[in-house]
Amino acid sequence: MSDEDVMEQLQSGVVEAFDIIVQRYKDRLHNFLYRYTHNHEDCEDLVQETFLRVYRSRMSYERIAKLSTWMYTIALNLAKSMYKKKQRMSLVSIHADESDPDDREMQITDTVILQDEELHLKLSVQELERALQELNDDFREAVILRDIQQLTYEEIAEITDTAMGTVKSRINRGRQQLQEIIGSYVKSETI
Incomplete structure (x- = not known):
């Protein structure tokens, strides 16, 4: 059964169809969102929020678009919103001494050749x-x-x-x- 057929079933009230959609897309969305956010916690939140939005907006989906395209659009918009929100937040380290401009995180370079x-x-x-x-x-x-x-x-x-x-x-x-x-x-x- 195609993704679009499964979505049509969900729109008709077959709740199990949502489980099928989640199973088909959870790993793909996770993979995409992790590479976009580079943060596991944010990624998990975004995947859950994407599926929540898919379920809530199921009646607005129209079969003229591929389900995957529609879902990636939702996920991308959520990630962009989260990114903008995080940019507005300020991060303060409890270890940083703001009065010392040389107080930085140490970067250690490993010069050993890897055998494994x-x-x-x-x-x-x-x-x-x-x-x-x-x-x-x-x-x-x-x-x-x-x-x-x-x-x-x-x-x-x-x-x-x-x-x-x-x-x-x-x-x-x-x-x-x-x-x-x-x-x-x-x-x-x-x-």
Whole structure:
């Protein structure tokens, strides 16, 4: 049964259809939102809020759009709202001495060559996620939707409410920036 058929059942009052939607999309939404927020707690909250909004708004869904596109749009809008809200919040560290401009978090660089391939892969994924966080929001969003979530350009344009040319440009520029960021990581690994 297609996602759209399941949603139609939910709209008809078959509550079990919602469980099917959750099962089909919980991991995909979690994956997408984690890469957008880079915070497990925020990600979990956003996934739950997305499903809550899907359920509450089930009657406004129209079959002309793919269910996945509709859900990613909801998730993306929630993530953007959370991000804007967090930008307005100020963070204060209990350890920082505001009177000392040199009081910073220590950065320790490990220069040991990794022998364990699994650990190396894990660190590479962490480096990729760090690099994704360095991209501006528009580029990160487009790259995640295309390369990680493997959505089509058309779906991304619809989700982000952006012209197709802009979507392609953001993906290309985001990929170029990622290559530059990760390229410096790879060079430092081979030294």
